[in-house]
Every structure is written in C-alpha cells, then in structure tokens.
Amino acid sequence: MNTAINLLGEKEQALRTGRLCSLMEKAGIVCALIRDNANIYWLTGRVFRGYIYIDTRLEAPLYFVRQPNHLRDVREGAVHFIRKPEQIASMLSEASVTVDAPVALELDSDAYSEAVRLAAVFGQLPQQNLSPVVRLARAVKTAVEQAMLRESGIRQSYVYERIPRLYHEGMTDIEFQIEIERASRLEGCLGQFRVAGSDMELFMGNVLTGDNADTPSPYDFAMGGEGADPSIPVGANGTVIKPGAPVMVDVNGNYTGYMTDMTRMYSAAPLDSRAVELNRLSADICDALAAMMKPGVEAKALYEKALAIATEAGYADFFMGHRYHAGFVGHGIGIEVNEQPVLAPRSRDILEEGNVIAVEPKFVLPGLGAVGVENTYIVRAEAPAERITNARTDISLLD
Amino acid sequence: MNTAINLLGEKEQALRTGRLCSLMEKAGIVCALIRDNANIYWLTGRVFRGYIYIDTRLEAPLYFVRQPNHLRDVREGAVHFIRKPEQIASMLSEASVTVDAPVALELDSDAYSEAVRLAAVFGQLPQQNLSPVVRLARAVKTAVEQAMLRESGIRQSYVYERIPRLYHEGMTDIEFQIEIERASRLEGCLGQFRVAGSDMELFMGNVLTGDNADTPSPYDFAMGGEGADPSIPVGANGTVIKPGAPVMVDVNGNYTGYMTDMTRMYSAAPLDSRAVELNRLSADICDALAAMMKPGVEAKALYEKALAIATEAGYADFFMGHRYHAGFVGHGIGIEVNEQPVLAPRSRDILEEGNVIAVEPKFVLPGLGAVGVENTYIVRAEAPAERITNARTDISLLD
Numbered sequence: 001m002n003t004a005i006n007l008l009g010e011k012e013q014a015l016r017t018g019r020l021c022s023l024m025e026k027a028g029i030v031c032a033l034i035r036d037n038a039n040i041y042w043l044t045g046r047v048f049r050g051y052i053y054i055d056t057r058l059e060a061p062l063y064f065v066r067q068p069n070h071l072r073d074v075r076e077g078a079v080h081f082i083r084k085p086e087q088i089a090s091m092l093s094e095a096s097v098t099v100d101a102p103v104a105l106e107l108d109s110d111a112y113s114e115a116v117r118l119a120a121v122f123g124q125l126p127q128q129n130l131s132p133v134v135r136l137a138r139a140v141k142t143a144v145e146q147a148m149l150r151e152s153g154i155r156q157s158y159v160y161e162r163i164p165r166l167y168h169e170g171m172t173d174i175e176f177q178i179e180i181e182r183a184s185r186l187e188g189c190l191g192q193f194r195v196a197g198s199d200m201e202l203f204m205g206n207v208l209t210g211d212n213a214d215t216p217s218p219y220d221f222a223m224g225g226e227g228a229d230p231s232i233p234v235g236a237n238g239t240v241i242k243p244g245a246p247v248m249v250d251v252n253g254n255y256t257g258y259m260t261d262m263t264r265m266y267s268a269a270p271l272d273s274r275a276v277e278l279n280r281l282s283a284d285i286c287d288a289l290a291a292m293m294k295p296g297v298e299a300k301a302l303y304e305k306a307l308a309i310a311t312e313a314g315y316a317d318f319f320m321g322h323r324y325h326a327g328f329v330g331h332g333i334g335i336e337v338n339e340q341p342v343l344a345p346r347s348r349d350i351l352e353e354g355n356v357i358a359v360e361p362k363f364v365l366p367g368l369g370a371v372g373v374e375n376t377y378i379v380r381a382e383a384p385a386e387r388i389t390n391a392r393t394d395i396s397l398l399d
Numbered sequence: 400m401n402t403a404i405n406l407l408g409e410k411e412q413a414l415r416t417g418r419l420c421s422l423m424e425k426a427g428i429v430c431a432l433i434r435d436n437a438n439i440y441w442l443t444g445r446v447f448r449g450y451i452y453i454d455t456r457l458e459a460p461l462y463f464v465r466q467p468n469h470l471r472d473v474r475e476g477a478v479h480f481i482r483k484p485e486q487i488a489s490m491l492s493e494a495s496v497t498v499d500a501p502v503a504l505e506l507d508s509d510a511y512s513e514a515v516r517l518a519a520v521f522g523q524l525p526q527q528n529l530s531p532v533v534r535l536a537r538a539v540k541t542a543v544e545q546a547m548l549r550e551s552g553i554r555q556s557y558v559y560e561r562i563p564r565l566y567h568e569g570m571t572d573i574e575f576q577i578e579i580e581r582a583s584r585l586e587g588c589l590g591q592f593r594v595a596g597s598d599m600e601l602f603m604g605n606v607l608t609g610d611n612a613d614t615p616s617p618y619d620f621a622m623g624g625e626g627a628d629p630s631i632p633v634g635a636n637g638t639v640i641k642p643g644a645p646v647m648v649d650v651n652g653n654y655t656g657y658m659t660d661m662t663r664m665y666s667a668a669p670l671d672s673r674a675v676e677l678n679r680l681s682a683d684i685c686d687a688l689a690a691m692m693k694p695g696v697e698a699k700a701l702y703e704k705a706l707a708i709a710t711e712a713g714y715a716d717f718f719m720g721h722r723y724h725a726g727f728v729g730h731g732i733g734i735e736v737n738e739q740p741v742l743a744p745r746s747r748d749i750l751e752e753g754n755v756i757a758v759e760p761k762f763v764l765p766g767l768g769a770v771g772v773e774n775t776y777i778v779r780a781e782a783p784a785e786r787i788t789n790a791r792t793d794i795s796l797l798d
Contacts, residue, residue: 046629049617070615107511115511178584185577191602203590216469218448230445231656257630
C-alpha cells in the first residue's frame with residue numbers, strides 16, 4: 001500500500017492526493033509523473049530522489065526511487081527502485097498498470113531536456129502540463145499544513161520580537177542581517193528558501209535601509225536593493241544604519257518546511273511622522289485586506305483595494321516601490337514563497353478556504369527609504385482571514 | 400557597442416564571448432538565446448532580467464532587458480528594452496539581424512514551457528541545446544575569474560582558521576554550523592549557493608559529526624546527513640558534538656560570485672589513530688591528484704587514482720561514503736558548485752588549462768563518522784595544479 005514512503009499518515013496523504021486527482025480530472029489529465037522536490041515533499045512529507053506516478057483511476061500513487069537507495073526506512077515492495085527513469089515503463093507494465101493516456105509532466109519546472117526524456121519513457125512527447133494543476137492543488141492548505149504554517153509564524157514572530165536587541169550603533173544593514181540570520185537559525189529556521197522558477201534568487205531575506213531601498217533588482221520580489229555583489233543584486237548593500245532611517249526587515253520564515261512571510265520596521269531613533277504614517281497605512285491595508293479575504297473573492301480585487309487605500313492617502317506614487325513598482329501586493333505561500341493566489345491587477349485567482357497569503361503593502365519614499373509591514377494569513381470560511389504572523393506591527397526602536 | 404551593460408570590461412567580455420562562440424561553431428550552432436542567471440552573470444559580470452542573443456557571425460551580443468528597467472546605469476541604445484520575449488524577433492529585424500538558423504537554447508536549465516515559448520519567438524521549436532556548450536565554455540576560467548576564485552579561497556581559508564574559536568562544549572552540529580555561517584557572512588560570504596539543476600538543495604554547507612555522516616541523502620553531494628527536517632534532508636541533524644568525534648566542515652565559499660570549495664576536520668579532543676590516518680590519506684590523495692592535473696589528462700583517470708590510493712590503504716569500502724557511495728571524487732566549480740570537469744568513473748571530461756576543480760576524497764567509517772579534506776585547484780599549463788584553499792589540512796582541535 002506504499003505507506004512506508006509516506007511520512008504524512010494515510011489520511012493526510014489521501015487528502016492531498018485526492019485533491020490533486022480531482023483537479024487533474026477537471027483538467028482532463030489522467031496520468032502524471034512528478035519529480036519536482038517541492039511537489040514530492042507536498043505529496044509524501046519528505047524529499048526523495050525519484051518520481052511519483054499518479055493515475056487518477058488507481059487507488060494509490062506509485063513511487064520510483066532512484067538507486068542507490070537513500071531511504072533507509074523504506075521497505076522494498078512499498079516502492080520501486082530504479083537506476084534510471086527509463087525503467088519506469090517496464091515496472092508499470094509488470095505491476096499491470098497500463099499507460100493509455102498522455103502522462104502530464106511538470107512542464108513549468110522540468111528542464112526541457114528532462115521533460116523530453118521523461119515523456120520518452122512512455123513513448124510520448126511532452127503534451128500535458130501538470131504544473132498549473134499542482135499549483136492550484138497546493139494553494140489550498142490542509143489543517144496539517146496550516147498547523148505547520150502557524151508554527152512557523154509563532155517562531156518567526158518570536159525572533160522578530162527580539163530583533164531590537166541584535167542591533168548596535170554603527171552596524172551596516174548586512175551586519176544587522178547577519179545577526180538576524182543567526183537568531184533565526186538558532187530558533188530553528190531551516191534557512192532553505194524555496195522559490196518556484198530558476199530566475200528567483202535570494203539568500204535568507206532582505207534588510208533594507210536608506211536609499212538602497214530604491215535600487216531596483218532584477219528579481220520579482222516586492223522590494224529590491226543593490227545587494228552586496230553584482231552576482232546577486234538584491235537586498236542589503238553595506239549601508240550603515242543611520243539613527244533616523246527606517247530599517248525594513250523581511251527574513252526567511254521557514255521553520256517547518258512551510259514558510260511564513262513577515263516584514264516589520266525598526267529604527268535606531270524615533271522616525272519622522274511620514275514613516276510612522278506610512279507604517280500605519282501599511283498595517284491598515286493589511287487589516288482591510290484581511291477583512292475582505294474569504295472564499296470567492298477575486299485576488300485582483302484585493303490588489304485594487306490596497307491600491308485604492310494607498311491612493312486615497314496620497315501615496316500611490318510610492319506604493320510597492322518608487323523607481324520600480326512591484327506588480328503585486330501579496331502572494332500565496334507555503335512550501336515555496338511564490339505560490340497562488342497572486343494579488344495582482346490581472347490575476348485570475350479566486351480565493352478559496354485554506355489559501356495562505358502573504359500581504360505586503362510596502363512604500364518606498366525617496367530620501368526616506370522603504371516602509372511597510374507584511375503579514376501571512378489563512379483564508380477561512382468567513383472573513384476576516386486568520387493572521388499567523390503576530391509580532392507587533394508598529395515601528396520598533398532598536399536597543 | 401553594448402558596453403554599458405557589461406561590467407567586465409571589453410577585453411574580458413570578448414574573451415568569454417569569443418570562447419563561447421568558438422565552441423558554438425564547433426557544435427554547429429550559429430545563434431543562441433541565453434537567459435540562465437549563471438550564464439548571464441558569466442557573460443556580463445552581473446545578473447539582469449532578460450536575454451542575451453548571440454550570433455557567431457555578429458561582432459557583439461545583443462541584450463534584451465525586461466521592463467521595468469532595473470538597470471539604472473544602462474543607457475537606452477546599449478540594450479533593447481522589452482516587456483516580453485516575443486518582442487525580440489521584431490527588434491532583431493529592426494536591427495537588421497536575420498535569424499536564419501535554429502536558435503540554440505539552454506535546454507538543460509530552461510523549463511520546458513519556457514523553452515517552447517522562447518523558440519516560438521523565432522517561429523521555431525526547441526532544436527539545439529546550448530547548455531553543454533556553455534558548460535564547456537565556463538569550465539575554463541579566465542585570469543580574471545581565477546583571481547576571483549583565489550580571493551574566495553583566501554577569505555574562506557581565513558574563516559576556516561578561526562573555526563576552532565567558534566566552538567563551545569555541548570554544542571550541536573547545527574549550533575556549530577550557525578556560528579560558522581555567521582563568521583563566514585561577516586567575512587563577506589554572499590550566502591548564495593548556486594547549483595545547476597533544480598534537484599540540488601543545500602543551505603550554506605554541511606557540518607557532519609558522528610553517525611549522521613552515514614545517513615544517505617537524496618541530493619547528489621559527496622556527503623549526506625539526515626538534516627534538520629524531512630523537507631531538506633541533508634547535513635547537520637542536531638547531534639551533540641562529542642569530544643572524541645570527528646567534525647567535518649564543508650561550508651559555502653562564495654565570497655566573490657565565484658565559489659571555492661573546502662572541507663576541513665575538527666575535533667574537541669584528540670581523535671583515535673584511524674581518524675588521523677584517514678585525514679592524512681585524504682590530504683595525500685588531494686596532493687596526488689594535484690600532481691597529476693594538467694591539460695589533456697582524463698578526469699576519470701583522476702577518479703581512478705583516488706580510488707586506487709584508497710584501496711591500497713585498505714579503505715575502499717569507506718571511500719566516498721559507506722552505506723551510500725557518492726559517484727565522484729571531485730567536480731568543477733566557479734559560478735556554480737557543480738561545473739565541469741567531473742572526476743567520476745565514467746566521465747568523458749578532459750582537463751584543460753584554467754579548469755578549476757574541487758577534490759574531495761572523503762571517507763565514512765561506521766562508529767567514527769566522516770573524515771576527509773577538500774581543496775580547490777586551478778589547472779595550470781604544467782602539473783601540479785595550484786591549490787587555492789590553503790588552510791592547514793591536519794585535524795584542528797576545537798578551543
């Protein structure tokens with residue numbers, strides 16, 4: 001019954017596989033082969049080296065693990081051991097599984113040559129794309145996943161509450177970030193920052209202060225920053241933290257395999273009234289969006305609401321950046337940092353119960369820097385959404 | 400002349416582009432479109448969001464940067480600004496560039512759907528794979544790249560020499576690793592660990608002690624370890640460091656965009672003679688391989704030499720692992736951690752002057768743990784290769 005490879009428990013696994021199969025059926029997909037680490041982790045509770053074969057007509061998935069066997073606890077019989085994916089076809093045939101339909105692949109994450117090789121295993125060319133289907137399936141978190149997200153939120157909040165004590169006068173943004181990284185890791189942060197798409201690169205998070213916040217970055221994150229080196233042009237750049245400058249902290253919340261996303265503001269001396277006002281505006285937008293979040297709501301309506309509040313307050317030009325405006329105000333989050341739904345002007349996503357969404361209405365003011373908060377929410381049957389990143393939202397004074 | 404986007408200087412860029420073009424010609428490739436961050440960084444000295452179009456018959460590459468423009472310093476005219484890749488075809492046509500050949504794509508890193516979309520820009524299907532060609536081009540480092548690698552080696556060695564002072568009694572492997580991470584970052588380590596292939600995941604490196612070293616991992620690294628969580632099953636797992644247990648430290652050496660790879664052994668109390676002997680054996684294998692490394696040598700001959708020395712010493716069963724044996728003893732390194740040449744039994748790579756190779760002959764002994772050193776070398780016109788990770792290789796006592 002393939003239980004040994006599954007660390008989730010049968011019930012939980014049935015829930016996730018069931019959701020995936022029902023979405024596959026809706027998309028006209030019968031068979032699929034999964035190899036993406038994030039998707040394998042979602043379906044089994046662990047990362048292994050191999051493939052999961054799913055046929056919506058079968059009772060359970062089949063697992064193909066690449067030799068040499070790195071799964072000490074998995075018994076032969078519960079999985080099929082292979083040296084190369086080409087063996088999958090004959091093993092399916094031996095297990096009396098007929099591949100009589102196109103095998104959908106993760107075409108948004110499989111490299112081209114990998115996808116062609118995997119399709120050829122079944123005598124096919126890549127035809128059906130499983131990626132959008134798994135993305136939609138993973139966008140709704142089960143109770144077990146929600147509990148892991150809450151746990152990440154609690155531990156991340158605990159770290160954030162202690163951030164003021166990590167500062168000392170004369171620190172650069174990078175030095176400050178390093179102490180936050182250490183505090184996070186000691187609290188159990190796994191470090192790994194999973195992100196869909198090979199274009200996105202970021203190490204442990206983003207600490208921004210001063211003009212650096214207004215430096216655009218090639219990556220599709222909400223905020224930019226020059227970074228420490230042209231090889232990874234994002235984030236802190238060695239700016240000395242000035243007493244009157246806002247410091248935005250947005251660091252890795254992966255404590256359980258499921259990440260929360262949280263941003264808070266700090267400063268070494270009380271900030272001028274615009275910064276305080278903008279920070280409150282950002283928190284108010286978070287609250288307003290949380291109050292709207294419920295099943296059936298269009299993701300783009302949430303973006304529009306955020307922009308409307310920013311516009312009414314006279315800060316539209318600084319909303320989600322100044323020289324460069326990020327095209328979204330929030331994003332799904334879980335195993336990866338860029339999941340669905342996406343809160344963007346042209347998003348077609350519709351909220352569902354169990355979505356987990358990071359909302360980050362941020363502002364960049366020339367001469368001041370970046371200001372804003374970010375919270376992660378679980379969408380419930382009724383509004384408001386449940387906030388799971390519960391550190392205080394006002395600007396904290398650095399000790 | 401497209402100089403503004405290039406941070407390398409014209410001469411250096413011409414060297415790299417020239418090498419790529421000459422290898423393209425050898426492979427029968429005339430045109431190529433590049434979008435992989437590592438390759439863009441190699442060709443321009445920076446990461447940007449967009450594409451590099453190369454035609455071996457043209458004087459220079461053409462740059463397409465996606466809007467909104469995140470390159471503050473780049474003038475319009477030096478590059479073409481686009482909103483989507485579909486605009487590339489008409490812009491080439493406006494620039495009187497005719498696409499009369501298949502456009503090779505990075506088919507080993509482009510996602511399937513991305514590759515199909517990019518080929519369609521030129522009315523084509525993906526046909527030619529640029530990935531092996533760029534890999535081969537990047538395997539030979541220029542003098543400028545070698546200087547950046549030497550710089551990483553110096554800074555990484557400096558951190559490693561200070562590692563003994565980061566230990567205190569009762570620490571777990573994870574706590575020890577966190578202090579090493581912090582020391583590395585304060586010394587300028589960029590954190591980012593670039594690796595080719597979406598399957599490979601690791602955060603900042605691997606610290607192994609005790610039986611954990613013998614836990615296989617799904618990733619294709621030399622050593623395994625259970626890791627702190629099933630979502631990222633590699634490395635330190637919370638084992639308390641025992642005075643008589645060897646501690647293997649292999650952490651991120653990315654200080655310049657170009658990484659060195661270095662492993663050293665530590666222990667809180669003098670180790671038994673087997674550990675000392677194995678550590679010396681590992682250092683001796685490094686020396687023996689360095690003495691062989693010169694242009695024209697087969698990469699597999701280096702693997703065979705390493706295995707032969709290990710076998711002669713009676714440690715073949717523990718070479719590159721015990722319950723799980725890694726299939727290589729060394730690998731090219733530079734912008735990514737898994738470059739060419741690969742020192743493996745069936746490798747077809749032939750060494751060239753300018754290759755940079757990490758050699759890591761490691762052993763895992765049941766009841767003892769992992770023992771071994773790793774050094775990074777630059778292949779010169781004559782043997783021996785130049786070692787650029789120069790921390791002492793004996794087992795250091797933790798303070």
